[in-house]
Amino acid sequence: MSDTTIALDLTWTELKDHVATLAEGIRQDGIPQVVIGILRGGMVPAVLLAHRLGVRDVRGIEVTRTLTDEPNGAKTAQPQVVNPASLGTFGTATDVLLVDDVAGSGETLATAATLITGLAARVRRAVVVVNTINWGRSNSKAPQQIQDYIGTTCVGWVRFPWEVR
Template sequence: MSDHRLPHEKGFHISWDQIHRDSRALAWRLDGQGPDDGAWRAVVAITRGGMAPAMIVSRELDIRTVDTISVKSYHAGGGKADKQSDAEVLKSPDADLMGDGTGILIIDDLVDSGKTLELVRELYPNAHFATVYAKPKGRPMVDTFITEVSQDTWIFFPWDMALQYVEPYRGTD
């Protein structure tokens, strides 16, 4: 019997409460680990998924300098699950702020294959890369993470979901 599950059938559903708790846990793990007497100079969110965790980490660690880097590494699969393509930077953070990345926390929600972080790491080799969730293929690209999930798990983030009515499995009366 072969396994013909769709991505959502081995899903890991993350609520807003859970991403908040896990992002706070990430902040606690990063607290005091920066190169400047434990401090970090700035947080850079990888858009779009890294924005919510970066906001929480920057709040928890009282880091007021926050920027973004926008990297596109997925494209729509024409009705199928998204497929990865070559990563490209669409928007870079402030160059004077970044330098080689020393003292910078780069935050994303998830590392999957590692392509996105590999590209960003080439640009900022001394930055510290942190994600809330990590899959095995991408784990070598991350310095700090909270939860590892299997490579074939599809993570459903709260910003990708909507609440809606679902018909009961048996009958409607």
């Protein structure tokens, strides 16, 4: 596979199908009170999930790892949190769903979850696609009580329908 090969090129229809699958699993475990999307890519599926679940409280947090939008782009050594205050406040009894578009190592999700854990009663993570090349290698930072929901997996780079083609 070359550096620019796209392993999974999602259409809007496929994205909607994966979000529907995520929503079904989440609904079975209880509707969250707050949906938080990881900016940028996680906001699209976060809003789609919030609509499917009937959740009106949707927020965003910027946690970045990749430095470019190019396939296999360079990454920072650790995920970078920008303006954690954007999460706002919520009661300690709040059920929170954290959403991202894609996860590689899981470090971005783990970093975002760590920001929320302790502030809410329950934190769950949903990701549309897991790139299994590095999944689990660095994912040990995530608090153990977190439930994950995964739409689909692939081996390699993912391009979402909102990305420039």
